[in-house]
Amino acid sequence: MQVRDVLVSAPGKAILHGEHAVVHGKVALAVSLNLRTYLCLKATTGGNLCVNLPNIDTFLSWDLSELKHVIPPVSGRRDELKLLDPDLVRRLREFVGVTNGNLNTSQMATLSFLYLYLSVFGSGELPSLTVSVWSELPTGAGLGSSAAYSVCLAAALLCASGAISSPLNDWDHTARWCQEELELINSWAFQGEMIIHGNPSGVDNAVGTWGGMLRFLAGKIIPLSRVPLLRILLTNTKVPRSTKVLVSRVKDKINKFPSIMAPVLDSVDAISCTCEKVLSEMTSEPITGEHYNALEELFDINQHHLNVMGVGHPALDTLCRVTLAKGLHSKLTGAGGGGCGITLLRPETSSAVVQATVQDLKDCGFDCWETSIGGPGVQQHAPVSVKEEILEVLNRD
Numbered sequence: 001m002q003v004r005d006v007l008v009s010a011p012g013k014a015i016l017h018g019e020h021a022v023v024h025g026k027v028a029l030a031v032s033l034n035l036r037t038y039l040c041l042k043a044t045t046g047g048n049l050c051v052n053l054p055n056i057d058t059f060l061s062w063d064l065s066e067l068k069h070v071i072p073p074v075s076g077r078r079d080e081l082k083l084l085d086p087d088l089v090r091r092l093r094e095f096v097g098v099t100n101g102n103l104n105t106s107q108m109a110t111l112s113f114l115y116l117y118l119s120v121f122g123s124g125e126l127p128s129l130t131v132s133v134w135s136e137l138p139t140g141a142g143l144g145s146s147a148a149y150s151v152c153l154a155a156a157l158l159c160a161s162g163a164i165s166s167p168l169n170d171w172d173h174t175a176r177w178c179q180e181e182l183e184l185i186n187s188w189a190f191q192g193e194m195i196i197h198g199n200p201s202g203v204d205n206a207v208g209t210w211g212g213m214l215r216f217l218a219g220k221i222i223p224l225s226r227v228p229l230l231r232i233l234l235t236n237t238k239v240p241r242s243t244k245v246l247v248s249r250v251k252d253k254i255n256k257f258p259s260i261m262a263p264v265l266d267s268v269d270a271i272s273c274t275c276e277k278v279l280s281e282m283t284s285e286p287i288t289g290e291h292y293n294a295l296e297e298l299f300d301i302n303q304h305h306l307n308v309m310g311v312g313h314p315a316l317d318t319l320c321r322v323t324l325a326k327g328l329h330s331k332l333t334g335a336g337g338g339g340c341g342i343t344l345l346r347p348e349t350s351s352a353v354v355q356a357t358v359q360d361l362k363d364c365g366f367d368c369w370e371t372s373i374g375g376p377g378v379q380q381h382a383p384v385s386v387k388e389e390i391l392e393v394l395n396r397d
């Protein structure tokens, strides 16, 4: 079976408020970053499936005749994408050599890739192809790298199979899919996230798919079109952590102390709603210092709640302390337990203050950069629209 070559990208994300609480049915506010994951899918003729994941040092190849035996006998095209096919997951775990325990970085990425590949192509002839992925995002640091990866996989595999169109024409350098196709990409990306996260809310893959700022509640996605331009400083504490482990840690705490944790989750929900209200006011009336004071206080309160949930880390405490010494307010973003934090910069925050803060954070051993937010969701690219150094990595054998 011959498939079309595809080049796609999807953005990472920062969660302003609602991480973890969103897994338990509360509101989250999330925004895309201008840091992206790129995926290049190429049809080949060798009868192999190859995957190159240089960010995580994973380069694998399988014979298609071997892979065919992994497909469950009663596997067909599945329309219900809220649950994984347990039989396919079990067979794949055996195939990649994990029978129990938590998957490592490489196994998670491999399993989600093979799961999506076999789900998309399993009911027909398996195509010979090579998939290469390169990301500007740090892996496993709270910026939605798993979701950007899953969204790229879903878009590229569905597009290569012909299940969705190829929106790129001869005169555009980038193109986006229509709403219905984006919904399909998002639901397949959610399957990839389920393999990596265990029990994802779906907020990260929604941002990777649609981009911009979103309000997310129990699978319902509302794009926020009128939002002020926020200046955000991103800090990576470089403390490794796993979203899957942290999500299950919070769940255990909720099960152990339901009456204590329920009000905390309700309060985070109220923080997200209050933040949304403040952001909306900032677009409909003149922005004042009071708006920023409120946004900063919401960061502080939420950071305390996240510590109560057990997803803080001494490195994140250091981030909050060092930035507060410069009058700036921070919180963790994503799953916590290390990884990244966000610091709100006020319009009047001078570049001298930003530079001094960045230096102090670097002195703590952290990576730190001012970033713009609101990057577009998943896109198809013509090669000319992708930076040469990225293309070079994607095309390396």
Ligand SMILES: Nc1ncnc2c1ncn2[C@@H]1O[C@H](COP(=O)(O)OP(=O)(O)OP(=O)(O)O)[C@@H](O)[C@H]1O
Binding pocket: 037, 053, 054, 055, 056, 104, 105, 106, 107, 108, 109, 110, 133, 134, 135, 138, 139, 140, 141, 142, 143, 144, 145, 146, 147, 149, 196, 197, 204, 241, 242, 243, 244, 333, 334, 335, 336
């Ligand atoms: N560029 C990439 N190439 C291959 N696999 C990746 C890539 N980026 C992420 N992954 C997969 O996603 C996993 C990290 O997912 P995880 O959910 O723990 O972190 P995150 O998505 O960066 O943070 P968060 O979920 O808190 O936003 C990695 O272990 C790997 O399996």
Ligand SMILES: C[C@@](O)(CCO)CC(=O)[O-]
Binding pocket: 015, 018, 019, 020, 021, 022, 023, 142, 144, 197, 199, 200, 201, 202, 203, 204, 243, 247, 333, 334, 335
């Ligand atoms: C921790 C979490 O809320 C956000 C991870 O970016 C998990 C999820 O929503 O799936």
Ligand SMILES: [Mg+2]
Binding pocket: 144, 145, 146, 147, 197, 204, 243
């Ligand atoms: Mg993730």
